[in-house]
Amino acid sequence: MHTLLWNCGFEHFNAKNYDTCADLFETSMLYLSREEGSRARRAQCLRVLAVCYLALQRLDRAHEFVNEADKVEHNAHCAFMKIKIHLQKNDEDEAIKQIKTMMGCIDFNPTFLMLTTHEAIACKAVRVAVASLTFLLGLYSAGKPMPEREVTVLRTLIELLRREQGTEDEILKYSRRAKLRMSDLGAEGFFGNGPGGARELNWFASNSWNMGRKVAKEQKYDLSAEFFELAAEFFGAASNDEGDGNRPTLCKALIMSVTSMLEAEELNNSPLSDCDVKKGVDMLSRAGKLLPSIWPSGSVASDQAEANDFLFLHTFYSYQLLDRMDTSAHPQQLQLVKNFASSKACTPSHLLKLGKTASEGTPPNLLVAEFSLKASIKTALASHSPNYRVISAALRNLACLAGLQDLSGSKSDAVYDVYRQAYQILVGLRDGEYPCEEGQWLAVTAWNKSYLARRLNQASVGIKWMKMGLDLSRHVESMKQYTADMEQCLEYFQKLFHSEAGEHALLGKNPDECSQQEGAPSTSMSGSMSQPVLV
Numbered sequence: 001m002h003t004l005l006w007n008c009g010f011e012h013f014n015a016k017n018y019d020t021c022a023d024l025f026e027t028s029m030l031y032l033s034r035e036e037g038s039r040a041r042r043a044q045c046l047r048v049l050a051v052c053y054l055a056l057q058r059l060d061r062a063h064e065f066v067n068e069a070d071k072v073e074h075n076a077h078c079a080f081m082k083i084k085i086h087l088q089k090n091d092e093d094e095a096i097k098q099i100k101t102m103m104g105c106i107d108f109n110p111t112f113l114m115l116t117t118h119e120a121i122a123c124k125a126v127r128v129a130v131a132s133l134t135f136l137l138g139l140y141s142a143g144k145p146m147p148e149r150e151v152t153v154l155r156t157l158i159e160l161l162r163r164e165q166g167t168e169d170e171i172l173k174y175s176r177r178a179k180l181r182m183s184d185l186g187a188e189g190f191f192g193n194g195p196g197g198a199r200e201l202n203w204f205a206s207n208s209w210n211m212g213r214k215v216a217k218e219q220k221y222d223l224s225a226e227f228f229e230l231a232a233e234f235f236g237a238a239s240n241d242e243g244d245g246n247r248p249t250l251c252k253a254l255i256m257s258v259t260s261m262l263e264a265e266e267l268n269n270s271p272l273s274d275c276d277v278k279k280g281v282d283m284l285s286r287a288g289k290l291l292p293s294i295w296p297s298g299s300v301a302s303d304q305a306e307a308n309d310f311l312f313l314h315t316f317y318s319y320q321l322l323d324r325m326d327t328s329a330h331p332q333q334l335q336l337v338k339n340f341a342s343s344k345a346c347t348p349s350h351l352l353k354l355g356k357t358a359s360e361g362t363p364p365n366l367l368v369a370e371f372s373l374k375a376s377i378k379t380a381l382a383s384h385s386p387n388y389r390v391i392s393a394a395l396r397n398l399a400c401l402a403g404l405q406d407l408s409g410s411k412s413d414a415v416y417d418v419y420r421q422a423y424q425i426l427v428g429l430r431d432g433e434y435p436c437e438e439g440q441w442l443a444v445t446a447w448n449k450s451y452l453a454r455r456l457n458q459a460s461v462g463i464k465w466m467k468m469g470l471d472l473s474r475h476v477e478s479m480k481q482y483t484a485d486m487e488q489c490l491e492y493f494q495k496l497f498h499s500e501a502g503e504h505a506l507l508g509k510n511p512d513e514c515s516q517q518e519g520a521p522s523t524s525m526s527g528s529m530s531q532p533v534l535v
Contacts, residue, residue: 001027001028002032002348003029003030004221005024005025005027005031005239006025006028008024008044008252009021009022009023009024009025011029013052014253015046016055018052018053018055018056019044019056021052022049022052022053023168025045025048025049025052026049028045029042029045029046030032032045039073040073041074043072043073043075043078044069046065046066046069046072047066047069047077047078047081048067049065050062050063050065050066050069050081050085051081052083053065053084053364054088059085059088062081062396063082063084063085066082066085067080068284069081070082074105075105075106075107076102076105076107076108076109076112077107079098079099079101079102079112080115080116081118082098082101083095083098083102083116083128086098087119087123087125088123088129088507089125090125092125092127092128092342093321093374095120095125095128095388096120096127096128096131097130099113099128099135100135101208102116103135103469104423104502105236109147110136110139110146110147112135113132113135113136113139113491114136114146114147116128116129116132117129117132117136117156118134120132120146121159121160121338121528125162126164127164129160130157130160130161131152133153133156133157133160135320136148136153137150137153137157137174137177138500140153142259142518148192149192150181151181151190151191151192152200153201154174154177154178154181155203155204157174158171158174158175158207159432161174168211168214168215168220168223169223171211172211172223172226172227172230172321175204175207175208175211175227175230176230177229178190178204179233179234180229182233182234182237187201187237187238187527198238199232199516201237201238202234202238202246204234204531205234205235205237205238205246205249206231207263208227208230208231208234208237208253209227209228209231209249209253211223211227212224212227212228212231212253212256212257212260215227216256216260216263219267220527221260221261221263221264221267222264224256224257224259225257225258225259225260225261225264226257227319228253228254228256228257228260229253230256231253231431232250232253232254232257232283235247235253236250247290248290248293248294250290251287251290251291251294251310252294252310253308254283254284254286254287254290255283255287255313255314255317256313257283258280258283258284258287258314258317258321258408259317260319261276261280262280262320270493272324273520277325278496279391280317280321281318281321281322284314284317284318284321284352287314288314288318291310291314291526294307294310294311295307302505304342308343308344308347310343311343311345312340312342312345312346312347312350313408315336315339315340315350315354316350316354316357317335318513319337319354319357319358319368320331320335320357322336323361323365330365330367330368332365333358333365333368334365334368334371337354337358337368337371337372337456338371339357340354341371341372346377346379347379348376348377348380348383348387348390348394349376349387349390351373351374351375351376351379351394352369352376352390352393352394352397353370354372355368355369355370355371355372355373355394355397355398355524356369357395358372359373359397359400359401364404366404369397369401370398370401373394373397373398373401376390376391376394377394377395377421380394380420381425388429388433388434389435389438390437391425391434391436392406392439393440393461394432395418395421395422396427396439396441396442398417398418399418399419399422399442399445402414402415402417403415403417415449416465416468417447418463419468419472420468422442422472423468423471423472423475424437426442426472426475427475428474429475431477432477434475434476435477436477436524437477439472439475439476439478439479440476440478442472442476443469443472443473443476443479444469444479446465446468446469447465447466447468447469447473447486449465449469450463450464450465450466450469452463453465457468459493459497460497461471463490463493463494463497463527466489466490466493467490470483470486470487470490471487473486486492
């Protein structure tokens, strides 16, 4: 009778008449003996009844039957049924606890974890699916048969983690594991042979690259440095000696990893270790050999601009890391910048940034700074539409740099030469072409240098700077209101200087020299009329 009712119930089960088949299965159990030999059959009937009520969404009733089945025969099947019920109830914590219980059953095998993962994904219980795959990864060992390849489990796990917020650390953890397994087993041994293996490898490479870009936008530079480094490792494994489409991205990943390292250093105010500096130098050296591969074959402007930016980044950060070494790297830095300046990727803005970086170093590399700033001005002026904001910034930095050189006694007229070049640029420009605030800075600082010369009793030098300040003011709209007073002041000091020069000529002395003698009368700009200082 039991068999008859069971077979009849099974037909209704296949027809999805779950109410009817549940009644038939439950009735069939009345004809099962309570003897030990019937325990397995009784447990099976109870589990099937649990499935019927689960299909009918009568979850509490299903839970009752699976609990009874577990009492009769504790095994992984019962635990798996409980997981399904908890997932239907949206009780993720209990589902995860039940996974641990299931793994302790004597008849457990890893296939149950794959089934649990599929059930969790179907119920959109990402946390449970992640937990199941995490437990599954812990079971992989050499030579042990598993229901799924390790690379597939890792890929699925990372895909699930990407659906959740704040999982970047976990994604990085499992991406590192994939890289480690690739190192242990070889690319083909881990990812597989043929097109399928290539697709797996490229997926991990692309995912690491995309994650690096994502976290970099969020200023999580510590993470982005590692993601880009992993991307470089994966793309490197996918490349071949003849070169392929992965080589440009490999080059970019190496550069972006170093970029992120240095951004993280600045953001966290945590200096790079010597080991990290060496690693960065090695990565940029490797990227340098691949730089030709990033040039686009077509003439798309955006692609060309991106290639230019990466070449600049390679130069800029190579310079910075060389700066961490010692002063013996200065000639190497100069050659690095000269090579970049001769490339098609170079722009005046790039050279300006290199010049500022070189002048602000500890110690500054004055040769690189001077070369870069002068080259920035030259290339900007040679363009069809000169960017006078870049030119003015380069001139200001060059003037400050020349001031440092004057203090060291290396170039006595270097500062004045910069102002004279600025004046030559200003002449002939329309109002507003040259940045007003920069033109004003030139005029004011030139005029105020004459005040310093007066304090040092250098009359002729002072008048020279007054003339320069006045000449510049005539070409700066915001300074024209001061030109009349400046002209009057200059005229007065010129007359005073020439009258004193005549007196000193009778004595056979230079007025500047005589004014500096102890007890000599005050000369140049020390008369009754005081020189105004512009602010």
